[in-house]
Amino acid sequence: MLDETKATALFVDYYAQWVQVYKEGAIREVTLAKYKMTQAWLKKLIPELQLCNMTRITYQQLINDYAQHHERQTTMDFHHQLKGAILDAVDEGLIDRDPTRKVIIKGKTPAEKKIKYLNQFELHTLLKSLDLGKEVNWDWFILLVAKTGMRFSEALALTPKDFDFAHQTLSISKTWNYKGNGGFLPTKNKSSVRKIQIDWQTVMQFAELTKNLPPEEPIFVKKQEEYEPIYNSTVNGILERYCKKLQISTISVHGLRHTHASILLFAGVSIGSVARRLGHASMTTTQKTYLHIIQELENQDIDLVMRSLANLT
Template identity: 25%
Template sequence: MAHIRKRGKTYSYTIDLGRDPVTGKRKQINKGGFIRKKDAEAEARKIESEMDDNKYIEPSKEIFSEFAGDWFYGHYQNRIKKTTVSNRAYLMERHILQNNLFSNKTISKIKASDIDAFYNQKIQEKYSTSYIRQMHQLLNQAFNQAVKWGKIASNPITDTDPPAVNYGEMFIWSFDEIHQFLNACRGERHYLTFLLAIYTGMRRGEILGLKWSDIDFDNKKIYVKRSLAHIPGHGYTLTTLKTKKSKRQIPISEFVLNELKVHKNTQYGWKELIGDLYEDQDLVIGTNEGTMQDPRNVNRVMKRLIKKAGVREIRFHDMRHTHASILISEGIDIVKISNRLGHANPKITYECYAHLLPNSDSDVADIFQDAIQNHTNDKK
């Protein structure tokens, strides 16, 4: 039975747990600081109930930063792709283990309010909402593991309020800008690179990881199977895709098919010119020697060609947004667009491009009025 007592202006409770079978010392749960007596009684009853049901977890005294570091480097990083480790490790060191309002707090005492304050801090520091959501996801995984390992009773992330991702931070080319840019690319080695980005919506890494064996010329389809990624200490490598939905087939037009054939003939000319020095890795987009293309070079070429074409400067990824926006403007079903882009589910596509979707509610009032009017006329 819990013992409630008043200390100064606040109340505290003590629950006796008996003696430790190893040390023989008496074990107790003590907590104070309650303004009202009934609040202390309520929490004490909750703990006693958990003890009766064998669900009580003794609060861990481990510091959050110590736990999080052990969890990430001793457990988590062994379960994710090597290409993901470096990005997550930087985020972990820069934001979760350091510059964190609760990094030196006991893990069992961290509350949702502490984490929300952390999110607010990152918002004030001008980090993007999508980046803060990555911090949120990493924290959620860490606290979930703490629950599984019996260090805390529940995950405080459940009650937090992370910022919604602002998908409006994108730039989209008009039809005229697309034509201007592609015309400026004609004759350039990366013409096909940019053409595929605009006409298929593929990610940069997916385009640079594309092989000729992935292209079905007879059925006019591209099979997306891998991506070019950077692993610190190892350089660029071809890796499997992150999600099952990313691995997909993309139907292509006759125009894109013909451009692929032209590029293949051009590439054959490079092979003939270089001879045995050509490293044939079956890549659609590679260097003149057949090796993997550094994405940074693609970005440099893109910036140069944007200036040449006189169009608005956008990121490579914005060509993917441009592709999606055109499909939306043409009334293509959002599920079909999601499948084409390789999103994990249509919800992501909808959230990303909701501001581009046409407003289909404008005729609702008239439809309702017509329904009422027709029913009234039928009664006459």
């Protein structure tokens, strides 16, 4: 138990035990993996540090050492994953004072990241070339992600029951554990639970495709005795081959999500509506992700304002 730990114990051991007691079974596997990654970095950076020697200077040096290899936001996440364990150690009297107080978060300058997406003509070219037969295949998966902007794991978890063809909606309420042993998992966050409006053509296509499928089984995951493992590299490979063959920009499945959002934004759909459709926790996430598109739209708005003012004579 944690209360049996002594102040002379190694911090890395305390942290490992803390994660096991407080985090395992309480958070999503993908989040738990981040805590385990933090644990691995502790073994690398402070393998011999005792709890009683965790001071503000020691902690700041740890953050500085980690920041040499990571961007500031990643370093901030590292700090937050450590802070919970450290505050508990302070409460238990294993560390005298909170060493995280007034910590300065540093980090490498982030590389400029420009999201990859298709323009409307390229997307039309891609969708027109898909092999959409009577049987479920990955081309149907590509079509659905392009039409809805769903995350990869969300699309894998879809069942025929999630479609409401009468009201032209698609319910997103779960994800598929493709990185583990299969099975349904909760969505990324509460905002990810949502209903997506779909066009009538997609309704007709998927009503026909799914009519004889088990209503509560995932559409895109095959099952013999067990569910077959799924790799996003498989779908990315198919998509890449299409892009090269059609001589359009090469993107990933996640790039289809960006494509969906960018086309809506350029069409004049509000940021709030796009954020809800994508399942973002807040509009801030949408604004940060699609900043360069929003800036392009603002430039168009300025031109429109100037033309409108010029006509006021």
